[in-house]
Amino acid sequence: MNRATQKILIISIVSSFVLGILLFLFHTDIIIVRSPFRIQKNVEHLEKLSGSKRSVDVYYWYENSMHSEQASIVWDGNVVQNLSRLIGLWLDIIHNEQLLDRKVKLESVSISQESNCVYASFSAPIFSSEDPIYIKWNMIEGLLKTIGKMFTSVREVFFLVNHQPMKDSHLDFSQAWPIEGFSQDQAV
Numbered sequence: 367m368n369r370a371t372q373k374i375l376i377i378s379i380v381s382s383f384v385l386g387i388l389l390f391l392f393h394t395d396i397i398i399v400r401s402p403f404r405i406q407k408n409v410e411h412l413e414k415l416s417g418s419k420r421s422v423d424v425y426y427w428y429e430n431s432m433h434s435e436q437a438s439i440v441w442d443g444n445v446v447q448n449l450s451r452l453i454g455l456w457l458d459i460i461h462n463e464q465l466l467d468r469k470v471k472l473e474s475v476s477i478s479q480e481s482n483c484v485y486a487s488f489s490a491p492i493f494s495s496e497d498p499i500y501i502k503w504n505m506i507e508g509l510l511k512t513i514g515k516m517f518t519s520v521r522e523v524f525f526l527v528n529h530q531p532m533k534d535s536h537l538d539f540s541q542a543w544p545i546e547g548f549s550q551d552q553a554v
């Protein structure tokens with residue numbers, strides 16, 4: 367075997383080895399190759415997944431009047447996730463304003479098949495049991511108004527604690543609360 371044949375043989379062996387490793391890495395998804403012609407489709411898919419930032423008005427009762435605060439949340443096509451984010455934002459704001467004596471978390475949100483009734487389950491009541499009826503009622507009104515402004519198809523809300531109707535000695539939570547609430551107060 368002459369030197370030129372040996373050189374070709376070595377180059378062929380090394381090339382086959384490198385090609386084999388590349389194919390193995392590609393097959394095991396260590397190396398991912400994407401077509402440049404699919405870039406627009408991928409961008410559209412990512413935009414659909416990521417949602418968009420939306421400005422919302424959050425209403426809450428503080429110092430004997432209804433207040434409104436504007437905030438931004440991620441909004442996508444999933445109604446339940448949007449409701450969860452909105453109620454979570456409301457809880458964060460009332461917690462930051464120190465309107466509750468403990469941290470209350472949203473456990474789950476579900477919506478009726480007709481999309482007109484919301485079931486919101488919290489880790490604890492969204493007001494203190496020592497609060498006067500008027501404050502409790504207005505805390506509920508603030509959340510109802512916050513939901514009603516963003517979800518026009520929602521007509522009523524069930525308030526739950528640990529997936530059971532919220533219990534209070536003053537207010538009845540065994541029935542759904544109408545989204546319009548009972549108050550005619552305007553936000554400050």
